[in-house]
Amino acid sequence: MSAGRGGARVALAGWGWRHSGRSGWSLRGVDLVVEPGERVLLLGASGAGKSTLLHAMAGLTGDSGAVSGDEEGRLLVDGGPAGAARGSVALVSQDPETQLVMARSGDDVAFGPENLGVERAEIWARVRSALEEVGFGYGLDRPTAALSGGEKQRLVLAGALAMRPRLLLLDEPTANLDRGGAERVRRVLGHLLRSAEATMVLVEHRVAEAVGGASAGEAGEAVAALVDRVVVVEPGGGVIADGAPSAVFADQGAALAAQGVWVPGREPRPRVRPTARPGPAVIEAADCTARAPGGAGPLGAPGAEVLHGVDAAVHAGVATALTGPNGAGKSTLLGLLAGLDAPRGGTVVPRGRLAETSTRPLASWPARRLARHVGTVFQHAEDQFVTGRVRDELAFAPRRAGLGPRATQRRVDELLGRLRLTGLAEVHPFTLSGGEKRRLSVATALSSGASHAPDVLLLDEPTFGQDTRTWADLVELLAELRSDGRAVVAATHDPVLLDRFADVEVGLKGGYAVAPAARTRAGAALAAGERSAGSDGADGGSGGDRGSRPGGPGTADDRTSETGGGRGGAPCRSRSERSGRRRG
Amino acid sequence: MSTAGAPRGAGPVGAPARRRRAAEVDAPPRGRQPGGGPHDGSAADRPPETEDDHGAPDSRSGGLPRRAWLPRADPAGKLMAAVLVTAGLIPVVDPVTSGIVLAAGLALLPFAGLDRARMLALGGPLVLMGASIGFVNLVFGEEGPVAALGAAVRLLAIALPSLLAAVTSDPTDMADSLVQRLRMPERPAIAVLAALRLVPLLFEQWRTLGRARRARGLDAGGNPARAAAIFAGKAFALLVRSIRTGILLAMAMDARGFAGGPRSHARLSAWRARDTALVASAAAVLGGAHAVSAAVGTWAPLTF
Numbered sequence: 001m002s003a004g005r006g007g008a009r010v011a012l013a014g015w016g017w018r019h020s021g022r023s024g025w026s027l028r029g030v031d032l033v034v035e036p037g038e039r040v041l042l043l044g045a046s047g048a049g050k051s052t053l054l055h056a057m058a059g060l061t062g063d064s065g066a067v068s069g070d071e072e073g074r075l076l077v078d079g080g081p082a083g084a085a086r087g088s089v090a091l092v093s094q095d096p097e098t099q100l101v102m103a104r105s106g107d108d109v110a111f112g113p114e115n116l117g118v119e120r121a122e123i124w125a126r127v128r129s130a131l132e133e134v135g136f137g138y139g140l141d142r143p144t145a146a147l148s149g150g151e152k153q154r155l156v157l158a159g160a161l162a163m164r165p166r167l168l169l170l171d172e173p174t175a176n177l178d179r180g181g182a183e184r185v186r187r188v189l190g191h192l193l194r195s196a197e198a199t200m201v202l203v204e205h206r207v208a209e210a211v212g213g214a215s216a217g218e219a220g221e222a223v224a225a226l227v228d229r230v231v232v233v234e235p236g237g238g239v240i241a242d243g244a245p246s247a248v249f250a251d252q253g254a255a256l257a258a259q260g261v262w263v264p265g266r267e268p269r270p271r272v273r274p275t276a277r278p279g280p281a282v283i284e285a286a287d288c289t290a291r292a293p294g295g296a297g298p299l300g301a302p303g304a305e306v307l308h309g310v311d312a313a314v315h316a317g318v319a320t321a322l323t324g325p326n327g328a329g330k331s332t333l334l335g336l337l338a339g340l341d342a343p344r345g346g347t348v349v350p351r352g353r354l355a356e357t358s359t360r361p362l363a364s365w366p367a368r369r370l371a372r373h374v375g376t377v378f379q380h381a382e383d384q385f386v387t388g389r390v391r392d393e394l395a396f397a398p399r400r401a402g403l404g405p406r407a408t409q410r411r412v413d414e415l416l417g418r419l420r421l422t423g424l425a426e427v428h429p430f431t432l433s434g435g436e437k438r439r440l441s442v443a444t445a446l447s448s449g450a451s452h453a454p455d456v457l458l459l460d461e462p463t464f465g466q467d468t469r470t471w472a473d474l475v476e477l478l479a480e481l482r483s484d485g486r487a488v489v490a491a492t493h494d495p496v497l498l499d500r501f502a503d504v505e506v507g508l509k510g511g512y513a514v515a516p517a518a519r520t521r522a523g524a525a526l527a528a529g530e531r532s533a534g535s536d537g538a539d540g541g542s543g544g545d546r547g548s549r550p551g552g553p554g555t556a557d558d559r560t561s562e563t564g565g566g567r568g569g570a571p572c573r574s575r576s577e578r579s580g581r582r583r584g
Numbered sequence: 585m586s587t588a589g590a591p592r593g594a595g596p597v598g599a600p601a602r603r604r605r606a607a608e609v610d611a612p613p614r615g616r617q618p619g620g621g622p623h624d625g626s627a628a629d630r631p632p633e634t635e636d637d638h639g640a641p642d643s644r645s646g647g648l649p650r651r652a653w654l655p656r657a658d659p660a661g662k663l664m665a666a667v668l669v670t671a672g673l674i675p676v677v678d679p680v681t682s683g684i685v686l687a688a689g690l691a692l693l694p695f696a697g698l699d700r701a702r703m704l705a706l707g708g709p710l711v712l713m714g715a716s717i718g719f720v721n722l723v724f725g726e727e728g729p730v731a732a733l734g735a736a737v738r739l740l741a742i743a744l745p746s747l748l749a750a751v752t753s754d755p756t757d758m759a760d761s762l763v764q765r766l767r768m769p770e771r772p773a774i775a776v777l778a779a780l781r782l783v784p785l786l787f788e789q790w791r792t793l794g795r796a797r798r799a800r801g802l803d804a805g806g807n808p809a810r811a812a813a814i815f816a817g818k819a820f821a822l823l824v825r826s827i828r829t830g831i832l833l834a835m836a837m838d839a840r841g842f843a844g845g846p847r848s849h850a851r852l853s854a855w856r857a858r859d860t861a862l863v864a865s866a867a868a869v870l871g872g873a874h875a876v877s878a879a880v881g882t883w884a885p886l887t888f
Contacts, residue, residue, distance in 0.1 A: 059838075102781075127850075
């Protein structure tokens with residue numbers, strides 16, 4: 001087995017860590033012993049210092065380490081300070097983009113062994129066996145830039161295995177991946193966890209998804225099959241639960257869930273009013289093609305086409321989810337619908353209430369008008385912050401809209417309260433935690449709306465990395481907006497969000513919209529309504545073919561089923577599908 | 585054995601006299617180069633797909649015509665040749681010496697494996713640069729048209745070899761070669777390589793920041809002051825993001841043992857006879873150019 005040489009023993013006694021420049025401790029009083037060969041799942045609310053603990057075990061927090069701060073207590077790996085035995089510990093983190101070092105795949109896997117001074121012949125033997133172990137399907141010369149997210153992460157894993165570590169630390173290795181990519185990484189991990197000799201510590205935020213259980217019970221079992229032990233840490237504290245997975249989840253599941261920890265079977269159940277009646281379309285994209293941004297400079301290759309003729313409609317009072325693997329064009333389509341980018345071909349135009357403002361294509365709207373009616377929340381919340389204070393961030397749009405100081409103040413206070421940010425009004429947005437940043441970015445989008453929110457709110461992976469409390473806050477807020485008749489669109493691969501909130505799922509695959517599916521009765525009603533309304537030309541003149549399609553408007557009863565709703569008057573279809581029908 | 589592959593007696597770049605430098609790089613490689621040497625035996629020594637012993641183009645330069653040997657030459661050799669030309673042309677200002685060297689540089693173009701688009705993108709600015717230098721010297725200089733032509737040709741003759749060395753070398757090979765042949769410090773070289781990987785990411789982030797500002801209702805709308813303010817905001821946000829990305833990458837590299845201790849080399853930069861020949865030819869062309877110029881009486885040293 002490539003993670004050979006047995007497992008390391010990790011012992012922490014009264015261990016604590018405080019990041020430099022912070023007043024509070026990330027973790028304190030941690031007492032924990034991990035025996036050689038044990039597989040431990042580390043859980044905790046977001047901000048509980050799980051990653052910090054892994055970094056410390058990896059020896060990154062020492063005097064010369066990359067992470068600086070104050071340490072107390074003792075942390076020993078194999079009886080010595082962490083990081084003393086170079087190469088005995090390997091770490092795999094969330095984002096493969098910031099873990100790959102070399103331009104070619106084989107060279108990247110070889111990087112760790114090179115640093116350990118392994119002999120050349122041995123290096124390439126290790127590289128080959130590590131790549132085989134993670135199921136890497138390309139040659140050693142494959143440029144790392146040409147790999148998908150999942151492939152990159154498997155390459156990172158191979159790089160860790162090639163070091164033959166005694167302690168393997170995995171920090172949410174599947175968090176950044178789409179379903180397919182995560183699935184393959186998980187299979188590799190499952191294999192490693194069962195067969196490797198190394199001690200392993202795994203941090204997973206969304207355990208149920210991480211182990212791939214379809215139902216809660218299954219997820220719990222899958223965790224139990226993968227790890228021997230679950231350890232839960234508390235923000236600013238130490239270990240609050242420790243034991244076999246089933247015991248921890250059974251005894252402390254409720255308490256952990258209340259803290260914001262994702263516990264299999266205890267996913268949050270936000271109070272969400274179901275969609276009453278879907279409203280009319282407010283944005284319509286017809287036959288849109290789009291290219292990825294090309295390489296930089298005059299020598300940059302033009303970007304590949306990522307959307308090939310996609311039709312989509314955004315309806316008032318409906319939650320639309322854009323799903324699909326990474327690179328399928330979700331974010332691109334979201335950008336088109338949000339009026340941030342102009343499509344290469346096709347049109348994105350306002351309809352209904354939105355068209356009362358202007359009927360010009362969304363991409364040509366001036367930014368200020370666009371923000372008032374169409375709000376977008378980016379995946380990285382930080383990208384959107386334009387001022388140095390949380391309060392200014394929220395006052396920015398109202399002030400520019402000409403609201404008086406008092407009215408602005410009222411709006412800001414209302415939003416601060418609504419998104420639990422009141423105590424943080426005076427701090428710099430960049431210093432917020434992940435969940436706080438996410439809530440602030442949503443609040444800024446709401447702040448620019450004409451009547452307390454824009455008509456359409458589009459969000460890119462809004463629930464990514466959030467604990468259950470922020471998750472539930474967000475979903476409840478979005479549901480409120482939906483009830484107010486606003487359109488909500490989210491690009492997401494969060495199955496719980498799809499399950500608890502989305503009315504319509506628009507699946508993208510390879511640049512085409514495939515299998516759009518109604519997920520709620522409202523979504524189905526929308527599909528049905530669209531179909532019968534198809535002939536009035538609401539869908540860019542394609543209504544005619546739809547009516548002539550065999551099994552057209554007559555077979556309304558199949559629409560409530562998922563595929564039926566999708567095939568029918570789906571709010572989104574690909575061009576290929578349509579032209580196929582035309583030919584038929 | 586891995587470290588035995590590193591050069592022992594290398595270090596010609598810092599050599600005091602140009603003469604000695606030329607002699608040293610001209611000398612036979614003294615058995616310190618592994619690639620292609622008779623003692624460099626087993627195939628297990630190397631990645632199966634990154635080296636070639638049979639003259640077949642390796643996969644990175646795959647798709648190039650056979651005659652495009654420049655991309656396959658050792659980067660250190662190319663760099664040495666370019667440095668040699670630079671050092672040899674700085675002291676002279678006449679158009680004949682530089683012209684001969686420039687002609688030799690241009691003669692290399694067909695072997696560089698550059699497609700037309702690349703050639704234009706690189707050559708355009710170069711020609712423009714030469715022309716403007718020539719023009720400025722002609723109009724404002726006091727030494728007449730010959731000196732102006734000399735200045736232009738000299739600039740092009742110096743720039744072309746360095747440019748060719750840079751664009752025909754894979755960055756990884758360049759780093760390997762600099763570290764193993766020229767004894768450049770290893771860690772900065774690797775750090776630069778890692779940073780290069782992040783450059784496309786930087787462009788992507790810049791674009792995202794622009795879109796995010798539009799989403800917040802901010803666009804310049806033709807107002808230069810507002811455009812400048814937006815630019816400053818984006819630049820700051822990009823700085824924050826890059827620092828964070830840099831820290832994450834540094835952590836990942838540390839976690840993979842980059843922090844200290846002796847390294848071994850997975851790839852050996854393969855010095856071949858043709859690399860020696862390249863450097864020797866550069867020296868020969870340079871010497872020849874000086875000799876011809878002196879013989880026809882145009883040779884003119886740089887004076888202050």
